[in-house]
Amino acid sequence: MRAPLKIVLVGLPGSGKSTFGKQVASLLNFVFIDLDQLIEEGTGKKISRIFSEEGEGKFRELESIYLKKVLDGLEGFVLSTGGGTPCFNDNMELINEKAVSVYLEVSLEEILKRLSKDKSGKRPMFAGLGEGEMILKLKNLLASRESYYLQSKIKLSGDDISAELLFSELMAFFKS
Ligand SMILES: Nc1ncnc2c1ncn2[C@@H]1O[C@H](COP(=O)(O)OP(=O)(O)OP(=O)(O)O)[C@@H](O)[C@H]1O
Numbered sequence: 001m002r003a004p005l006k007i008v009l010v011g012l013p014g015s016g017k018s019t020f021g022k023q024v025a026s027l028l029n030f031v032f033i034d035l036d037q038l039i040e041e042g043t044g045k046k047i048s049r050i051f052s053e054e055g056e057g058k059f060r061e062l063e064s065i066y067l068k069k070v071l072d073g074l075e076g077f078v079l080s081t082g083g084g085t086p087c088f089n090d091n092m093e094l095i096n097e098k099a100v101s102v103y104l105e106v107s108l109e110e111i112l113k114r115l116s117k118d119k120s121g122k123r124p125m126f127a128g129l130g131e132g133e134m135i136l137k138l139k140n141l142l143a144s145r146e147s148y149y150l151q152s153k154i155k156l157s158g159d160d161i162s163a164e165l166l167f168s169e170l171m172a173f174f175k176s
Pocket residue numbers: 011012013014015016017018019020080081082083114115117118123159160161
């Protein structure tokens with residue numbers, strides 16, 4: 001049996017949800033789930049294709065359906081959400097009802113550095129943008145999304161967030 005814990009990571013694209021999520025899941029011997037990947041596997045379509053062929057509304061519908069499936073599933077997982085997940089439908093309320101939400105608050109300068117280096121091409125939202133446009137896009141995203149991210153039960157801040165920091169915050173959270 002896995003530990004009775006469901007951990008959900010939220011934050012801006014590039015804040016490190018997937019990288020950090022994999023590390024934490026491996027240390028806790030939890031299952032790691034990436035919501036974007038789950039949607040792609042479940043629908044057989046790339047997210048960029050869902051956006052271009054069916055629109056963002058359809059993607060947000062699918063995102064909520066897959067999120068509910070994960071949250072209602074077995075405990076003992078770390079879920080990395082999409083950057084927009086907490087901000088649509090009642091997703092953030094649902095996450096907080098069923099799991100321990102963790103916001104990765106990383107500076108925009110650090111995110112910019114990471115995204116500029118990341119050549120995976122998996123972020124159509126930033127494709128083709130120069131540095132100035134990218135920082136503006138990140139600022140706008142933060143302005144519209146931060147109020148959702150801040151509803152998280154735990155906030156981890158910094159440009160080098162460690163699993164140890166999460167463990168100590170989890171202990172404090174469960175003691176309180
Ligand atoms: N602590 C870190 N220090 C330096 N680079 C990092 C760190 N964490 C992640 N990265 C790098 O930053 C990039 C973005 O990380 P990652 O894909 O984990 O972010 P994400 O929040 O899952 O993004 P998305 O929301 O777009 O899926 C990757 O290239 C990753 O290798």
